Amino acid sequence: MAISPVSSSTSVNKQIDSLGLDMQSLLQIILTQLTYQDPLKPVDNFEFVSQLAQFTSLEQARQMTDKIDNLLSVQSATQTVSLLGRNVDVQTDTALLTGVVKSVSFANSQPQLTIETESGSFLTNANISQIVSVR
Known part of the structure; x- marks a missing residue:
């Protein structure tokens, strides 16, 4: 009997930001950047951490926007039902x-x-x- 892998239930990997990239794709880009960097001029650790922080911040901002949109929809529905x-x-x-x-x-x-x-x-x-x- 074959066992199927457990898929991630988090929406972080499935959601796509305005650039059309999900978090997994962004991490893949960073990994590729590290793989093919010039060994004589490696990426500065500060720059690398800064890029990761920017990607994380972008993802969190997008998630917060989605949650605010959902909240506004619920508020609109509640106000309508009150009529x-x-x-x-x-x-x-x-x-x-x-x-x-x-x-x-x-x-x-x-x-x-x-x-x-x-x-x-x-x-x-x-x-x-x-x-x-x-x-």
Whole structure:
């Protein structure tokens, strides 16, 4: 029976920065640089450590940006859900409608509201940007 290797569950090796390189590729570049350096002019230790620190800093900044984006998405979802049962004024292409938010759904990470208007009809797939006021 063959045993498959355990893959790394960390997202560090799988995530790609804005240059299109993941951390593993950056470390491979440094290793190649050390392998083919001129023996008479080796890379200064300070420069080498400085490069590693820059790569690490770049990776941490990218991870922090991803986490902030996720936090903003969760905050937006929470704020949208808080509209349930609230009276809102919604601007449509034709008129300004007043109604109660009955449900919230998410399509492509964007909130879509279903609003029951004062006349008893339902406005579906309303966007947050269409809401003029909340009461």
